[in-house]
Amino acid sequence: MKASDESCTNAGWSHVTSLLAGCLIFTLASTHSAWATVDEAVKPTAAETLMTLLEAAKLIQLSPQEIYSRTQSVLEHFGVPAEAESQSVLAERSSQQTLEGLQAILPIMDPDHFLDHYIETNATVFTGYQDRDSKELHDFVISLLSEGQALPVTRLETRLKKAATQNPANLPLKGLKIALDPGHMGNTFWDEKTGKIVYHPDGRKLSEGVLNLQTVLLLEKRLTALGAEVLVTHRELGPVSALPLNDLPLVEFARRELRSSSADLWFQALLKTAPIGNPLYAAFEADSNFNKLFAESHRADYFILRADLDARTDLINRFAPDLTLIIHYDTMDPEGLTSGGGINKSGWNRTKVYVPGSFSVDEFSSREDRAFVARHLTSPFSWDASRKLGRSVVRELSDQLGLEFDRFGGGNSRQVEPGIFSRNLALNRKIFGHAVSYVEVAYYNDPKEFNRLHDYAHDMDIGGKNYPYSERLVNIADALENGVVKFVQTYR
Numbered sequence: 001m002k003a004s005d006e007s008c009t010n011a012g013w014s015h016v017t018s019l020l021a022g023c024l025i026f027t028l029a030s031t032h033s034a035w036a037t038v039d040e041a042v043k044p045t046a047a048e049t050l051m052t053l054l055e056a057a058k059l060i061q062l063s064p065q066e067i068y069s070r071t072q073s074v075l076e077h078f079g080v081p082a083e084a085e086s087q088s089v090l091a092e093r094s095s096q097q098t099l100e101g102l103q104a105i106l107p108i109m110d111p112d113h114f115l116d117h118y119i120e121t122n123a124t125v126f127t128g129y130q131d132r133d134s135k136e137l138h139d140f141v142i143s144l145l146s147e148g149q150a151l152p153v154t155r156l157e158t159r160l161k162k163a164a165t166q167n168p169a170n171l172p173l174k175g176l177k178i179a180l181d182p183g184h185m186g187n188t189f190w191d192e193k194t195g196k197i198v199y200h201p202d203g204r205k206l207s208e209g210v211l212n213l214q215t216v217l218l219l220e221k222r223l224t225a226l227g228a229e230v231l232v233t234h235r236e237l238g239p240v241s242a243l244p245l246n247d248l249p250l251v252e253f254a255r256r257e258l259r260s261s262s263a264d265l266w267f268q269a270l271l272k273t274a275p276i277g278n279p280l281y282a283a284f285e286a287d288s289n290f291n292k293l294f295a296e297s298h299r300a301d302y303f304i305l306r307a308d309l310d311a312r313t314d315l316i317n318r319f320a321p322d323l324t325l326i327i328h329y330d331t332m333d334p335e336g337l338t339s340g341g342g343i344n345k346s347g348w349n350r351t352k353v354y355v356p357g358s359f360s361v362d363e364f365s366s367r368e369d370r371a372f373v374a375r376h377l378t379s380p381f382s383w384d385a386s387r388k389l390g391r392s393v394v395r396e397l398s399d400q401l402g403l404e405f406d407r408f409g410g411g412n413s414r415q416v417e418p419g420i421f422s423r424n425l426a427l428n429r430k431i432f433g434h435a436v437s438y439v440e441v442a443y444y445n446d447p448k449e450f451n452r453l454h455d456y457a458h459d460m461d462i463g464g465k466n467y468p469y470s471e472r473l474v475n476i477a478d479a480l481e482n483g484v485v486k487f488v489q490t491y492r
């Protein structure tokens with residue numbers, strides 16, 4: 001499970017890999033704690049034997065071909081299904097981008113050059129490979145426009161320009177489709193699972209899921225009144241996925257996770273313990289990182305970070321919007337507030353947005369992941385639109401709420417420009433072809449912001465129950481509305 005798939009600071013599941021990219025040095029740090037509990041005995045335990053093997057493996061260098069073969073044999077042995085090919089889904093990306101354009105977006109998507117292990121570019125084609133470094137097995141081939149050839153006019157460009165130039169002044173969003181995703185779930189059951197709730201020492205509390213949903217429902221009304229067709233991914237407190245938590249096929253999700261863990265250092269280290277065969281599989285079966293993937297304790301994480309985000313992605317991509325806003329509120333947990341969920345007494349309140357990008361070393365392990373980044377790299381117009389939407393929204397939030405741009409992007413993020421960070425969040429990665437902005441409105445565990453958001457002045461019915469909201473939320477919806485309208489106006 002990749003840490004970047006949830007944005008807020010108090011995200012519960014820390015994924016441990018040190019990013020010693022592109023080399024085969026590994027660390028045992030993440031597995032030591034599990035083994036430290038093994039009873040001391042004169043005879044080495046299975047875990048100790050494995051540790052010795054892992055230590056010895058440090059000295060072993062395998063060829064990229066051998067690493068690939070062993071990886072495939074391990075995945076097959078543990079029942080990980082073969083991957084769908086990417087070429088047909090990426091065929092539509094041909095002749096949509098120039099080499100110069102691709103090279104301009106590449107540092108945003110891949111600031112650490114991890115993708116170099118899987119791709120090659122020249123003046124006419126962008127080629128992806130399935131086998132890291134050896135580059136013998138094609139993943140996809142996308143043709144590029146030659147130098148001087150104009151970029152084709154996209155559907156998005158046509159629609160945005162039409163709205164910007166032809167709409168009446170009172171309906172500036174007429175003809176546009178807008179998707180709104182209120183982050184998280186926001187009821188007692190899910191707030192406990194996600195930890196997306198802040199408790200004040202005086203007994204008051206704020207659920208991020210409730211704030212997100214209220215913000216979206218207020219914004220939906222405004223955008224609809226301005227002529228837009230709006231999709232809201234969920235209108236009640238709870239998940240988007242209809243799959244009951246207990247019905248989630250744990251092993252299926254764990255297998256998928258095993259594939260996406262295959263570039264992780266622990267996986268790479270285990271590959272060196274033995275050639276293809278039973279001793280190699282036994283080394284995996286004895287490893288705590290491997291076993292964690294299949295543990296029942298990860299059921300909720302797979303639901304929250306995989307099944308539910310995939311349900312949101314599917315809804316949005318099927319709707320084919322012109323722009324998507326994903327709404328979240330952030331927390332800053334100072335040192336000492338280890339458990340999260342409390343007020344940050346030292347105070348920190350800023351605003352920011354995330355655009356797609358900053359894939360990390362362990363996020364290129366599947367053909368699906370590489371197809372996502374290939375889509376972003378070959379969609380120059382929608383990439384630029386995401387940046388413009390982010391810029392417009394974050395400026396309005398900053399001006400209207402009196403908040404500075406955040407200096408911290410969190411996780412594996414990079415600042416693209418003031419207030420805008422690239423981060424490989426699941427929705428940013430999987431939604432494409434239009435303008436996407438993942439908004440962290442404000443820090444709701446800042447004491448002053450908490451008080452403003454908790455100063456209830458209006459009623460809102462959600463699922464038959466009243467969830468009151470503050471005037472602050474009205475201001476936030478105003479800012480988001482203005483951000484969207486001004487974004488569309490940039491296409492005049």
Ligand SMILES: [Zn+2]
Pocket residue numbers: 007008183184196208328329330
């Ligand atoms: Zn959030």
